[in-house]
Amino acid sequence: MNLKNKKILLIVGGGISAYKSLDLIRLLQRKSCSIKVILTKTGKKFVTSLSISSLSKSRVFEDTFGEKNNGKMDHIALSRWADAILVLPSTANFISKLSRGSADDLATTVILASDKETFLVPAMNVRMWEHKATQKNLNTLFNYGYKFIGPQDGEMACGEYGKGKMSSPRQIISYLENFFKQKDYFKKKNIRATVTTGPTREYIDPVRYISNESSGKQGYEIALELSRLGVKTTLISGPTNINYSNEIKVKKIVSGKQMFNEIKKTLPTDIAVCTAAVSDFKPLMKNKQKLKKKVNLDKIQLEQNPDILEFLGKNNRNKPKLLVGFSAETENIIKNSIEKMHEKHCDIIVANDVSSKETGFNVDFNEVTIIENNGEIQKIKKSSKKFIAAIIAKKIINSFLDIKKRLN
Numbered sequence: 001m002n003l004k005n006k007k008i009l010l011i012v013g014g015g016i017s018a019y020k021s022l023d024l025i026r027l028l029q030r031k032s033c034s035i036k037v038i039l040t041k042t043g044k045k046f047v048t049s050l051s052i053s054s055l056s057k058s059r060v061f062e063d064t065f066g067e068k069n070n071g072k073m074d075h076i077a078l079s080r081w082a083d084a085i086l087v088l089p090s091t092a093n094f095i096s097k098l099s100r101g102s103a104d105d106l107a108t109t110v111i112l113a114s115d116k117e118t119f120l121v122p123a124m125n126v127r128m129w130e131h132k133a134t135q136k137n138l139n140t141l142f143n144y145g146y147k148f149i150g151p152q153d154g155e156m157a158c159g160e161y162g163k164g165k166m167s168s169p170r171q172i173i174s175y176l177e178n179f180f181k182q183k184d185y186f187k188k189k190n191i192r193a194t195v196t197t198g199p200t201r202e203y204i205d206p207v208r209y210i211s212n213e214s215s216g217k218q219g220y221e222i223a224l225e226l227s228r229l230g231v232k233t234t235l236i237s238g239p240t241n242i243n244y245s246n247e248i249k250v251k252k253i254v255s256g257k258q259m260f261n262e263i264k265k266t267l268p269t270d271i272a273v274c275t276a277a278v279s280d281f282k283p284l285m286k287n288k289q290k291l292k293k294k295v296n297l298d299k300i301q302l303e304q305n306p307d308i309l310e311f312l313g314k315n316n317r318n319k320p321k322l323l324v325g326f327s328a329e330t331e332n333i334i335k336n337s338i339e340k341m342h343e344k345h346c347d348i349i350v351a352n353d354v355s356s357k358e359t360g361f362n363v364d365f366n367e368v369t370i371i372e373n374n375g376e377i378q379k380i381k382k383s384s385k386k387f388i389a390a391i392i393a394k395k396i397i398n399s400f401l402d403i404k405k406r407l408n
């Protein structure tokens with residue numbers, strides 16, 4: 001019953017599978033959802049406003065500036081009313097418009113004005129789906145945080161076969177139920193995660209420091225995704241250029257020692273994800289004055305920073321229920337990462353090859369292998385850090401639920 005009382009704003013787009021929206025409305029009603037429907041101009045060519053209003057038992061919204069609106073701003077009211085927006089079918093044209101940020105009709109305006117969970121249910125011919133322009137637009141929307149249900153492989157209305165067939169109303173319901181079930185569970189149980197990210201700076205004197213190239217993007221995206229999945233997330237971040245969203249709580253720190261102190265304050269936590277590139281070494285002391293060029297270099301003595309991940313893994317009293325580490329390597333990546341996972345008592349380690357200039361540090365792309373201590377290994381080929389974060393977050397959620405099940 002996880003859809004019970006959820007307010008769903010259904011946008012019916014202009015494709016042959018629009019007729020399935022009628023079935024979906026009935027299924028959503030059986031799950032006790034409240035439904036409001038926007039019918040697009042092209043959607044109207046496939047289903048009538050009368051069929052929808054008869055089934056949904058409410059007025060169908062069509063125009064941004066309709067006479068029936070009585071001066072009310074429907075696009076704002078609808079976007080605030082909804083718990084989730086569902087676009088069915090999401091055509092290649094609709095996807096293209098959304099990716100450009102168009103707001104030339106009620107449907108696109110509502111989505112642009114909304115910060116609610118938006119699910120796109122694509123349906124189109126296989127060539128249209130595979131076209132580079134569509135794939136680029138999908139990627140843009142994915143990076144904006146939209147979720148996709150399908151498409152499926154199968155025979156299409158045009159007679160061709162391939163990817164592009166719309167998910168069935170039952171598949172859509174099952175996706176939504178699962179999504180809200182997990183989200184509600186994590187919220188209700190107040191499950192908390194702490195994510196570390198970015199580099200640290202270890203000051204030698206007031207102007208010089210030891211640091212590294214980490215941009216903090218991968219950890220930030222994971223924190224954002226965990227939070228969107230209902231986990232109360234705190235991000236502890238070293239200095240980065242990220243414009244943090246206010247969806248998550250961010251604690252900004254500078255040095256490894258400060259990061260260590262902040263993470264200790266968040267204990268006990270349910271989930272900890274250490275993506276930070278904490279500097280391994282730090283000066284024994286920071287000089288109050290700027291060191292002169294001709295300083296005796298023996299004056300700059302280094303010591304090890306505390307290893308936060310290892311501290312968490314070996315902390316018998318306060319070990320997070322799920323501990324995830326990252327492993328940046330340039331050779332023997334899998335072997336070295338598995339060793340690290342065992343050494344630091346992690347449940348999952350995400351290995352990435354930082355020898356390539358195109359992925360890893362300070363770029364928007366990554367290529368990683370997720371290694372679990374149950375022996376499962378999943379390689380994710382070069383993708384945006386946002387995409388990789390979504391896969392890692394899903395894995396974290398599922399592993400956490402498995403652990404909870406085992407403990408109960």
Ligand code: C5P
Nearest residue numbers: 274275276278305306307308309325326
């Ligand atoms: O041993 P190595 O530094 O390669 O391990 C990397 C993992 O350990 C990452 O998850 C990183 O965030 C974490 N780490 C840490 N504190 C340190 C060094 C690394 O949490 N001082």
